[in-house]
Amino acid sequence: xxxxxxxxxxxxxxxxxxxxxxxxxxxxxxxxxxxxxxxxxxxxxxxxxxxxxxxxxxxxxxxxxxxxxxxxxxxxxxxxxxxxxxxxxxxxxxxxxxxxxxxxxxxxxxxxxxxxxxxxxxxxxxxxxxxxxxxxxxxxxxxxxxxxxxxxxxxxxxxxxxxxxxxxxxxxxxxxxxxxxxxxxxxxxxxxxxxxxxxxxxxxxxxxxxxxxxxxxxxxxxxxxxxxxxxxxxxxxxxxxxxxxxxxxxxxxxxxxxxxxxxxxxxxxxxxxxxxxxxxxxxxxxxxxxxx
Numbered sequence: 001x002x003x004x005x006x007x008x009x010x011x012x013x014x015x016x017x018x019x020x021x022x023x024x025x026x027x028x029x030x031x032x033x034x035x036x037x038x039x040x041x042x043x044x045x046x047x048x049x050x051x052x053x054x055x056x057x058x059x060x061x062x063x064x065x066x067x068x069x070x071x072x073x074x075x076x077x078x079x080x081x082x083x084x085x086x087x088x089x090x091x092x093x094x095x096x097x098x099x100x101x102x103x104x105x106x107x108x109x110x111x112x113x114x115x116x117x118x119x120x121x122x123x124x125x126x127x128x129x130x131x132x133x134x135x136x137x138x139x140x141x142x143x144x145x146x147x148x149x150x151x152x153x154x155x156x157x158x159x160x161x162x163x164x165x166x167x168x169x170x171x172x173x174x175x176x177x178x179x180x181x182x183x184x185x186x187x188x189x190x191x192x193x194x195x196x197x198x199x200x201x202x203x204x205x206x207x208x209x210x211x212x213x214x215x216x217x218x219x220x221x222x223x224x225x226x227x228x229x230x231x232x233x234x235x236x237x238x239x240x241x242x243x244x245x246x247x248x249x250x251x252x253x254x255x256x257x258x259x260x261x262x263x264x265x266x267x268x269x270x271x272x273x274x275x276x277x278x279x280x281x282x283x284x285x286x287x288x289x290x291x292x
């Protein structure tokens with residue numbers, strides 16, 4: 001039988017041979033001490049060392065973090081370099097303050113739900129929503145999502161207000177929560193099941209615009225349509241900029257201290273310029289200059 005993660009965390013202590021031996025020696029030590037000092041002079045000293053060892057183990061366990069995430073290239077993904085630049089930023093920030101980190105990649109709904117229940121210490125990334133505060137403590141901001149449009153250069157499409165885009169067919173993904181401003185404009189939208197389909201439709205002229213995250217659009221264009229990358233253009237301004245956050249489960253042990261420590265490590269990275277350096281390193285893997 002496979003135990004839920006929360007039960008695994010509890011029961012692994014009893015299955016750990018090192019923990020068993022510590023408990024055995026503690027019983028021997030204190031039992032020996034109670035039976036008489038003369039015959040068991042070394043027991044109190046041994047007990048002291050074992051206790052110190054137990055304290056160090058407990059402290060180490062408190063600095064182990066298990067997070068959940070989903071596939072969201074190029075920000076994060078199980079098979080990306082360093083599991084994506086957001087993952088590298090998160091891991092590096094934690095390591096700066098002495099934490100060991102592990103991530104499990106799951107479908108978003110499952111990752112969110114299990115973190116909400118406290119089976120994981122947190123989940124990344126999410127946008128801030130007031131309704132989520134009852135379940136999660138939000139980290140300091142991570143690199144933002146820029147939501148906007150890609151078009152074909154040859155179409156010479158531009159806009160100032162969303163209403164300027166009324167004549168055009170715009171590809172969106174079914175199930176995505178689009179910015180309220182976009183929904184309120186009641187534009188002509190065509191739904192598909194994934195972003196790649198929209199980029200393909202745009203490349204073939206079946207639609208006029210794609211509503212997509214800027215970095216995700218760059219990634220799809222430059223990795224899956226490299227020969228056509230020069231044909232695409234990003235339209236400024238973006239219609240929405242949303243900070244991303246690591247969301248710490250309020251049901252996880254020491255969630256507040258963990259989040260504060262993480263923020264401290266993240267601040268160190270920002271002050272040293274490491275965040276921008278990590279992003280630049282990853283973008284160099286998939287950005288083609290003419291596809292900017």
